[in-house]
Amino acid sequence: MSSEEIAKAAKDAFEGSRLIPSSERVAALESIRHQLELQKAEILAANAEDLKAAQIEVDAGRMSDSMLKRLDLGRGDKWEAMLQGISDVAALPDPTGIVTYATELDDGLELYRVSCPIGVLLVIFEARPEVVVNIAALAIKSGNAAILKGGKESGATAALLARAISAGLARTALPARYIQAVQTRTEVAALLACDRYIDLVIPRGSNALVQSIQRSTRIPVMGHADGVCAVFLDAAADKATAVRVAVDSKIDYPSACNAAENLVVHEAVLHTVWPAVAAALLAAGVRLLCDPPSLAALSALAPPPANLATHLAPAAPSDYDTEHLALVLSVATVPSLAAGVQFINAHSSHHTDSIVTEDAAAASAFCRAVDSAGTFINASTRFADGFRYGFGTEVGISTGRIHARGPVGLEGLVIYKYMMKSAGPSGHIVGEFGSGKKQFKHQRINATAVPF
Amino acid sequence: MSSEEIAKAAKDAFEGSRLIPSSERVAALESIRHQLELQKAEILAANAEDLKAAQIEVDAGRMSDSMLKRLDLGRGDKWEAMLQGISDVAALPDPTGIVTYATELDDGLELYRVSCPIGVLLVIFEARPEVVVNIAALAIKSGNAAILKGGKESGATAALLARAISAGLARTALPARYIQAVQTRTEVAALLACDRYIDLVIPRGSNALVQSIQRSTRIPVMGHADGVCAVFLDAAADKATAVRVAVDSKIDYPSACNAAENLVVHEAVLHTVWPAVAAALLAAGVRLLCDPPSLAALSALAPPPANLATHLAPAAPSDYDTEHLALVLSVATVPSLAAGVQFINAHSSHHTDSIVTEDAAAASAFCRAVDSAGTFINASTRFADGFRYGFGTEVGISTGRIHARGPVGLEGLVIYKYMMKSAGPSGHIVGEFGSGKKQFKHQRINATAVPF
Structure with a gap:
């Protein structure tokens, strides 16, 4: 089957699903969960094959150990968590059919803006095979058809997961081609040209993956780029808060995109708050790449903090634009709140940045002037997460x-x-409205669902 | 100044504007209106230059008469309407600062989702010079910086309008480079590569313009493609409604994107409703491009409707995918509601489609199964418009x-x-939450604005 046929089949499946009630989509999720349970042994056997092949890559130094771990579907409670995730998504409120604007234009003429699925999603991701199931559940719950492409490292596992999803769907009223999987990069390249059928591309993976996709398609891309997050220690920072927020932002999960990569220090606290924060970070094993003022402030300390000799180094300019994803933090000193905001706007990836301050005016200005998706006050950047925000899933x-x-x-x-x-x-008809004719009423209607 | 410098200046202007209260943006709009009034004679003189150059193009057959008319800023009440438009936009509610989700994650930890500007807009449009003012007003009101590029035909007018906007801005706290204008296609091509500084491209013009831009940038594009809208005459269509809705959808303003281009007829009404609709359309001077059944249904009529001989022709397959933008309508016959929906989903540009029916179940199914931005029941497709929807502007x-x-x-x-x-x-900090530790509360907060 050609990529264009796959894309057209997805669009047909989407259109064919529009009159199926959302309760059937919930039933489909439970059916898929059941099918996965039935095929558990078979899927974990395929996963073992993928792992064996990956181990060869790791031994040859061509794959990282952390990627190998992400491939392992049998590790810890991963399998159970994957199944529970399906039920969790099924239990979320239906995001479609919600009226967000309703107005009476004229007597007997009513307009409703109502949420609905986007259409056909193309989801491209690397490594972790359970993402197939995760994304399929989200797509089905929201009424979208989807085409999924996983990394080749998890090919055998992902193929079986996709087959189980199809088998689960086959027991429902939803079209069989509602969720499809493709295997090769060539197929993806051809799908990226199918803008007539595919409505949104969601790449989940590296910055390089996202950018390469953005460059090669007319289809809108909902991308997740890198996470260069900052913590700003304001002139009015409380020392204990600064220590807790900086350390948690850096060490709670260093390879996450919401971990802090830059620490920006107001020069007013260079000899008060900063040494305490630095000592705590060094004690936690964090390497500090410092600009001259922040470096000088530490070198003068007696006694020197633990790890000072091994974990302190001068920063290079590029360090402030680097997603370390490790126990490394770049430190810069600024003369004012405004300079701190400017520094963050210039170096942040506009993901999440946090200010530590007891000054309400500084906090308010920071939240508004820092142009990032999340601007926090006295809270760890690690809170930027769909589950923590209360969305149930992400x-x-x-x-x-x-x-x-x-x-x-x-x-x-x-x-x-x-x-x-x-x-x-x-x-x-429109011809009855206008100057000297009928006028629009535009009277708001209170409605949560479309009444027809 | 290079395109990259222009783009960077726009981003700096945007960031520099974030702490300026929205009341200043409203004041800026009134200041711009005042400046335009001061420069009226000068601007209309420049417009006369553009018109003189355009007349040469028209005489040489290289420009249409309707484009010449669109260039004319002194025509009718166009100048006054342009100025009034600025005040209308100024008077609209502020779209920023609105809280759409607020939740308490833990005692003393509050999350707010609040509307804010996108950043830097690049707006590319053809012909009509007043769009410069229109778009500048919308950008300023919503807190976005903008770079504007108009068609070369209105170059002299647009340059003066842009200068007046800058002069108006200079009397306010907003950065001088908040609204910038560029003149050449080369500059636009270079700007489309500045994805670091530009956040959204809005092309207003032909389908070809939109597609060419989508192909040449990584920046998201909010495009307006073509409008191939359909009216569907259901088996349960009322004859008078069918006549009114079909005629208004086609003739009220044939060159608008929300005018109907396809009429889809359920075969059950081929000999009842369709002849009356056809007679009314023919009487209004509409050319009908018909499939064999709809053609046969008319040929059999005695007496034949007016214009039948001159305004009836067989349809070619491509006619159903054509945006006629003229008094021409393509007509297709289908055997069922489901086939009608399928036909529309295949040929519509997913703009606006309307069903004429007295059957509530058919109406409901049509609205949900037709995958278009607007799905209407017994109403003209021409209602699809921001002003008619009650948005104040578009x-x-x-x-x-x-x-x-x-x-x-x-x-x-x-x-x-x-x-x-x-x-x-x-x-x-996040480290305090998790299994055996604190749990998230996720308690909704009722708030319309951020309290800090």
């Missing part, structure tokens, strides 16, 4: 500024349409 | 499915960010 974290920004829940997979109904005799 | 009509769909008001120019504040002792 499609990804968007650093784009269109459609969805920051942690994206199910509502990032819907758009809206306008439904209008004339109940007037012989319908409603 | 950025454009989007046939995309991301961010904004259908007529786009000011809210299409905003996105949101998340602000979080810890009021707990020593701030909030």
